Amino acid sequence: MKSILYFRIFSLIFLITATTSTAQELTAHPNIPRIDVHSHIGQDEQGIANYLLVRERLKELHNVDLAMWINLGNGKTPFPDQDLVLKAGQGRILSCISDYSSHDGFDIDPGELKSWMQKGYVGYKIWAGPPHRRLKEGEEGYPYIDHPALDPTFAAMEKIGMVAASIHIADPNGPWGKRTKWLPDPVEYWKEILAFRHVLERHPDLTFIVAHCMWAICQDAQIDYLRNVLGTFPNVHVDLAATFQYFDLVTRENLRSFMIEYADRILFGADIGRWSDPAQNENYAKRYFRCFQILETDQTINGSFFGDAPIEGLALPEDVLEKIYFKNAMRLYPAVAEQMKSITR
Template identity: 25%
Template structure:
């Protein structure tokens, strides 16, 4: 009897030991597989891959009948989003929309467009109804987003002469409509922080050159206008009021001077993304002194950043100049994001190391994020796939 009990106990002990050993083996195998997976070497693009990788530039302004920019985009494997703007130096909004649809008809798999709205009749009682009606009509014609421009906050005034900021309650019905219908709002609100600094304190040469030539736009010389901080705070208040609004802060959300400040907004507003248009130099400037911070920012927020340039083409531009400018810009940016080269660029003084981002991150910046944040833009890729 005693022997039988001991034998049974030994069998039970063996079963327990076998079970524990199996668990340990399984855990080790799973952990080893996971470790092996995570330690696989990253894959990277080369400069030559620029010619073959399909890409999006989600911020251009095509204000001409000349298709040279689109033709260069096709050669360089880009699809484009042309954005209508309520800007005094651009054609009328209706003309911008006509041009966009004309080019879309000629290049259905290469170009999409975003509409805008006018603030010309801002003081009328039915302004918001008019603006929403125009947006509805634009979307029916194929627009995939709506642009709000810096005239809100910088030139638009109410009946009392006070500047109208983007968190003004009269915008609420329009932004509610966009949120309800999942139409993204692309916001250029404010200007680079350099605009409010003396020329000798500006961080980017291109800003210094521009405001030297255009002192009328140099806000440092015009303290009667809203401050830089007032623009940012009004934008943040607007986003807090409309948490369901899909918002793309163009030009690095006018926080180009600090990736830390951009990160704070991306953390605070989960429906917010940014594009890089006309602000790549500010990332490069920060890379001179803290390459790791810029690199880590691009890695951490890789799902929230869209590649864009802000290339603008009007009727005065020649085909040759348009194509060269676009190609040079696109290739230079590709080098900055994909290589490990030490670079210099015309916009800033000094050299910096390129970002050397993994292929998986580059694919998001150049393509996947455009399709995620600008839902209608997927028609371009579907059209291309069906050819």
């Protein structure tokens, strides 16, 4: 009888401790706003309401300020209604125009890009990933992003100052043992990367933000290639969207050193999609917070935005976090800077 009582008291203490420790998981950087530059909300109003509720949960649970999102569309609504999104998102979501397959040519005439910019779209999201994911067997199309037929679009963007928003170039190429886990042909991967390099060589004045760290983040030597690209082309930047779950594939110190060295060129992103059930909001707040913990702490974090693999925290310095979380996004997207000022006024 006595032992049952002790067990109950012990369980109660355990429960109280566990609850308290969850409530105490606060960011050490409550004053740094965070901008997610890689989201796919489209123009779904319920989804937008959910984003705002995730923002509230992050504030309540973790004292985190997730201030804004850049909406890259979702392939279904390539030109989300900017005004609708801005209003439903209470000024916290800015939209891009998008094309989710460059392999059959760009949907927008290069001559029309300026008018989209004038309507307030902050960038042009281009998906130029592995050709096998878009082109059918035997279909010719434009498998690589350096095809001359695609070049007038890049030339127009460069001329008018339209940002290449989170352009997608390849898929994750893992180390030996996982080299074909996320793509069928790791050798072909380099054709995609090198084709993109040709585009970079042709357009030194076009601001590129390359999605998913250009998918050159899954092997230590790939990070050196990324250093080479960023070192060679000052107009190139990368976002972190969907990369966190791969951080265990590379050496923590290498990744940390890369982030510190290129802090001016890295932007936070999650690759968040849309969902209709508000019951999922808590889960999304948790996923965001795990990414923040990976960047901010030296703890091993169980899971990231996608997946449950334990990831070692990078404990990045505060000035590096500020750049990755919001300063770079405000510098590269002037409309974001303007909007940030108006929502914090």
